[in-house]
Amino acid sequence: MAGDVRVRGSVLIPETELSWRFSRSSGPGGQHVNTSATAVELSFDVANSPSLPEPLRQRALERLAGRLVRGVLTIRAEEYRSQLRNRDAAKARLAAVLGDAIAPPPKKRIPKKIPRGLNERRLENKKRRSDVKKQRSVRWK
Numbered sequence: 001m002a003g004d005v006r007v008r009g010s011v012l013i014p015e016t017e018l019s020w021r022f023s024r025s026s027g028p029g030g031q032h033v034n035t036s037a038t039a040v041e042l043s044f045d046v047a048n049s050p051s052l053p054e055p056l057r058q059r060a061l062e063r064l065a066g067r068l069v070r071g072v073l074t075i076r077a078e079e080y081r082s083q084l085r086n087r088d089a090a091k092a093r094l095a096a097v098l099g100d101a102i103a104p105p106p107k108k109r110i111p112k113k114i115p116r117g118l119n120e121r122r123l124e125n126k127k128r129r130s131d132v133k134k135q136r137s138v139r140w141k
Contacts, residue, residue: 019043025078039078042090047071
């Protein structure tokens with residue numbers, strides 16, 4: 001389906017869940033900018049979307065809490081002079097933002113013990129450096 005947005009794996013957002021608003025874009029473009037509504041605002045209701053499975057929805061709501069207004073994610077695109085290209089850019093940005101938000105958490109890092117030889121070499125280098133600096137200060141007194 002052409003209008004759907006593939007977020008990650010099997011998660012697909014149908015075009016019917018997306019809400020569009022168009023306005024005049026700022027920036028360069030001469031007279032074209034003053035007459036055409038090329039800026040795009042794409043809104044997606046994360047909180048009430050039936051296409052997001054419940055665990056993914058909760059993860060997205062948690063991670064996007066600072067960007068949501070009443071559970072709705074809004075993305076604005078106005079970098080192109082064409083409304084169609086701005087729509088595509090907004091869809092791509094929505095897929096990227098939602099994909100990062102619903103990604104599984106990274107594996108927890110398990111700290112390893114520093115090998116004794118490595119630690120001894122580090123301390124030896126520190127001692128050698130300290131001696132060099134001590135010799136410099138003694139020489140000039």
